[in-house]
Amino acid sequence: MPTTLASAHLEQTASQIYGYMISDHSGNWGLDIHHWDWVPGVGVISILAYFESTQKPEILNHLTSWARQNLHKSEHLKVINSMAPFAIFPALYDHTKDPVFLETAERIGKWMLTEAPRTREGAFEHTVTENASFPEQVWADTIFMADLFLARLARLTGETAYAQEAVNQLDLHLRLLQDDRSGVLFHGWNCIAQDHMSAARWTRANAWIAVATPMILQEIEGLAQVPEETLERYRAMMKGLIRYQQADGLWATVMDQPDYYPETSGSAGIACGILLAVKRGLLDPSSKEAAYRAAESILSKVLPSGEVTGVSGGTPVMPTIEAYNTIPCYPTLYGQGLVLMLLSEMLEKRKETAI
Numbered sequence: 001m002p003t004t005l006a007s008a009h010l011e012q013t014a015s016q017i018y019g020y021m022i023s024d025h026s027g028n029w030g031l032d033i034h035h036w037d038w039v040p041g042v043g044v045i046s047i048l049a050y051f052e053s054t055q056k057p058e059i060l061n062h063l064t065s066w067a068r069q070n071l072h073k074s075e076h077l078k079v080i081n082s083m084a085p086f087a088i089f090p091a092l093y094d095h096t097k098d099p100v101f102l103e104t105a106e107r108i109g110k111w112m113l114t115e116a117p118r119t120r121e122g123a124f125e126h127t128v129t130e131n132a133s134f135p136e137q138v139w140a141d142t143i144f145m146a147d148l149f150l151a152r153l154a155r156l157t158g159e160t161a162y163a164q165e166a167v168n169q170l171d172l173h174l175r176l177l178q179d180d181r182s183g184v185l186f187h188g189w190n191c192i193a194q195d196h197m198s199a200a201r202w203t204r205a206n207a208w209i210a211v212a213t214p215m216i217l218q219e220i221e222g223l224a225q226v227p228e229e230t231l232e233r234y235r236a237m238m239k240g241l242i243r244y245q246q247a248d249g250l251w252a253t254v255m256d257q258p259d260y261y262p263e264t265s266g267s268a269g270i271a272c273g274i275l276l277a278v279k280r281g282l283l284d285p286s287s288k289e290a291a292y293r294a295a296e297s298i299l300s301k302v303l304p305s306g307e308v309t310g311v312s313g314g315t316p317v318m319p320t321i322e323a324y325n326t327i328p329c330y331p332t333l334y335g336q337g338l339v340l341m342l343l344s345e346m347l348e349k350r351k352e353t354a355i
Contacts, residue, residue, distance in 0.1 A: 004296050007347065013302055014343040018050055020306030021336045022062060030313070030332035033066065036073040037129050038145050039314075039333050041084025045148070046337030046344075048088045053344035060095055067092055071104065078111060079127035083146040090156035102156070109153045109162055112146065119191040123172040126188070132316070136191040138176050139317065140205035143169065144212040151219035163223035166216055167230070173209065174233040183240030184255065185209060188317040200321045203251040204312065206241055207269025209234075211341065214276035231282065238277055241270050242290045249293035253312055253324055260325045264301045264310035265335040267294050272342040295346065298339055311335030 021043055025031035033040045044063060051059040067088065074082060086108050093101035117125040119136045124146060126139035147169045154162035177185040179201065186196040187205040213234050217226060244255040250262035251270060271294035277283040301310045311334075312327045 010343050010347055016306030017336050017340045030330055034070055036070055036077055038081040038084045042337045043333030044085055044088050046340040048091055049341045049344045053348045064092055077129055079129055080124050080142050080146045081128045083149050087149040087152055090152040105153050138189040140177055140185050141208050143173050144208035148212050151216040154223050155219040160223050163220040166220055167224045167226055171230045178233055183236035197317050198320050200254050200324055201256050203253055203255045203263050203266030207266040210273030211269045214280045235282055238283055245290055249297035254321055263312050265338045268298050268338040268342045271295055272345050275345045307331045308335045308339050
């Protein structure tokens, strides 16, 4: 394995990224962790992964304090994107036994099962906190932002209804978004028009499902049966993604447009997904080489301050494929987070190998 991926370098870089995430970025949409939405949600999910890799108590203490400090901001934000921060609540309850984490998670889980808006196919409609509406639209992002929480709640409570819904949503999103020719996913599906809108094979959309699926499968094991077709669709997606990897180890922001700019967050999510998929037996171990090649390039995108560069800004389903290449890049908690998740998984792998 390349020396750039040595444990000491990975540990130092992960620590720098984490430190940058928890610094004061008040008022910065992409970096302010103290509000309630998908951006800080991805941030805290990744910080939990970092804690699980390092077992450093101060990281867990920071997450617990964050949740208690910011929970009140969630009260009027029942949309799919604002579900993301709740994904850390089952773990926080496990560690603290504070009933507020369990009671809140169960209340939100019931809302998702019974009240969350759905498309005509039964998929969660992708609703957001911004003043924007995407009626009857299915986005790949939902699997990470909301479905992961349901799977973790299922594991915590043992309630099979949550596990089955997590499976149903994963199956629906893969079926509705997959390009059967290449295996990879389109960013979104419009249930009214019955099309993929601009039909962009957007890299970060694929990354959300690449990394979330093995995490979800781990949580629901023994609670719900996953159809073999769903697993095959996921494997086809991952193999398709590896085929689109560029010579520098990264993926272009729209992966089948090699002249578009390389995008760090989506590349990190795909690489982390590859490692998690290999761990669960969903991919051949040889696939790890693609993840390591990506990691080498991704590490070069991290500044000494811990800032992750080359991360595209918040991106709805754009009207044209060309429009994706105009999205500006700037540091964000989801960019920091997806890289931190990748490094945490690599460090976890090193520890397992050393045992």
